[in-house]
Amino acid sequence: MLPNILRKLLSLLLTLFVLATITFFLMHSVPGGPFDSERALPAAVKANMATSFGLDLPVWKQYTKYIFGMLHGDFGPSYKYIGRDVREMICESLPISLLLGVLALGWALLFGLGLGVMSAYKRKSMLSAFTSFFSVSSLSLPSYLLAAALVYIFCVRLDILPPAQWESWRSMILPVITLGMRPAAMVARLIRASLLESLQADYVRTARAKGLSEAVILWKHCLRNSFLPVLSLLGLLVANIITGSFVVEYIFAIPGMGKYFIDAVTSRDYPLIMGVTMVYGFALVASNLLVDLAYAWLDPRIRIV
């Protein structure tokens, strides 16, 4: 088990290093630089700007300097948000994004689980039809459309929730629902399918023959088996929530880290691009690692891998 974890940790570090390298050279190869603006700057001013941020060095030197700094926890200063360190910006905004992500994941798991179980339990009911409809539409509906629809219903029509910002628990409801909707649909579909499959299994027939009620069979015998596929889905859900948060944070004006992601790219804020990419990259790789470990712990058959 232990060497296994070590090997996984090593591959995590390697993945992050490759990610840093690719991102660094990609962003430097994109046309347009951080200080290109509507006004042509006097040459002396432009030269001073480049020097102060180390942009006058050859790209490979900038790269080694950056990696060295990053290993020491220094992500450099932001170009656009003048006077702020990328590390400070991440420290400020990451907890908000994390809270949003955890809430969305929790909501997705609870709602998806409930919906999946109910629709498997009442397979030929309206609820089951609704689940299928919900899954397909949530998977194909872009989040900005969903957000607009939710804002229209709950803020403009019913006037019971604030349309944006991150101030009270009430303002968190809509962004969390929006962000968690697609993962919830994924969970519901998976649970439903796997429950329906296990309901055909031999041990269920035995249980039925023993006279157990359908509810007990479902909860006690089938559901536990369906958790494994959900666990394997978790990595994908986290990825979904991270990429979804870029848009959701922007739309709901949430002061999280996802908002910086797009902002940094459009303004060619190199240190901010790197910092944010690395944090998200880490979250993604680490969550996959945790899923792997949990999987091995839950299912003895996988431990050899």
Next chain:
Amino acid sequence: MKLFLLGFLFLAACSNRREILRFNLSGDSIQLDWNRANDTNSVVVLDNIMEGLTTYADSLKTGTTDFLRPLPALASSWALSEQGRVYRFNLRKHVYWTDGVELKAQQFVDSWQRLLDPETKSENSYHLYDVEGAKAFTEGKNKDFSKVGIRALDDYTLEVRLRRAAPYFLHLVAHVSTFPIRKDLFANTLSLRNSPDRLVTLGPYRLSSWEHGRQLVLEANKNYWGGAPAIKTVICKAVPEPLTAEALYENNELDILPRDLPTSMIDRLAKRPDFQTGPRLSVSYLVFNTRKPPFDRVENRRAFVRSIDRNLLLSAFHGSQRATSSWIPPGLPGYQSEGELQPLPGKVISLSAPISMRYSGNDTWNLSFQILQKSLKEKNHVGLRLEQVDWKEFHGFLSALAQHTLPAGEKIPDILHMSWVADYPDAHSFMNVFTSGSESNYSGWKNAEYDSLVDRAVSTPDEGERTRYYAQAQKILLLQDAVIMPLFVTSHQALVRTDLRGVVLNPLDKWYFRSIHLEK
């Protein structure tokens, strides 16, 4: 008793509400170092917490050109001598910074020295290039600041020597980059992000807090020389998405949406009493690449201009743009309302190869140019290749073009679509763009007569004479040589609560909260 208490609370909430104004900034990447600030959001904040020698009118009657006149602010008066080349500003006395230190003329000298110093890395140094010796100082050709034409004669008198009359100079000293600084403090400006309330300023408001990503809060400055403003607290929220900002406004969580209304809603919003609109000094235009065929020939340029009906392209904008055929926008002396090249029906231009056009803009611009593409194809059988690029890429390309550092093999498109926003409300801000020394002239076109007309216009203080020079120069630019094709002037579109008085849609997109008050 309960009812009474509730009523009291309600009244308290109302009166409280009346002293707070909630304004939307689209972001909070605010540059607090005013020598270096030049983006819209930073300028809004700085215009309210600081002040310069001059400022603009608080209240405008629609249809007047009051905004053309800079008003005394920190300078209570000024005198001109030597054919308008020497300004002597008399500073207001008993003006105090928020830490109690008095305003002195030397603080302007310190500021301007810092603004011009290339070490400061300011993008705004060009604002002072009309001052004697200023440009050489920024370019590093002269390191001795005493050779630059600015001096404090005593604590309350500032003398500025210009190299030419530059009749628009009083506008430049209303720009945030020329505001005074406290040399004993400015080194701290950058470290103030986490304790913005320590920022020492002297404007009608002071910065009281800054929650990153959420909002900045401005509080009225009780010691402001002009008296504390009526609105005690201004909350500047950072909501980037127009639809969200609009929803917050409808939900009574914002009082002013200054710009960026959602395009899809404008037709509906425009009918409401809280919708306000006004002109802006911003012109969008097409520039021809005169270096190579087909637009090296003036006949082709003229024919192209005549083949386009601006009104056709306008349908995409829902009133946020108005057609113009003048390079100097309406409201400024030198504006020409008609007489330029008018569109002709039928086939006007014949070109053998398709032409390319590069631009950076949102979907609305995209739609507008697709309409253009279609009409060119149908009417004139001319193919138009649209090259939409992102903003940074576009300006990276332009600066390489201006400095002749384009990579070998990179083609210059036949047409560029650009916008020009006035730095100051004067025709020179526009006409200067196409002089041969200008770094914003991407056409490859030069004309000695044009240069000389613009130069003469900027060296005379006589308004009538200037307007005549500009009219002649504009004829060369648009009719004789057809170097550019002006398309639209931008309009302000804002939502402002109807109980707010004194809200001015300034054509320079400036916002002064000091003049705003709530209807009693």
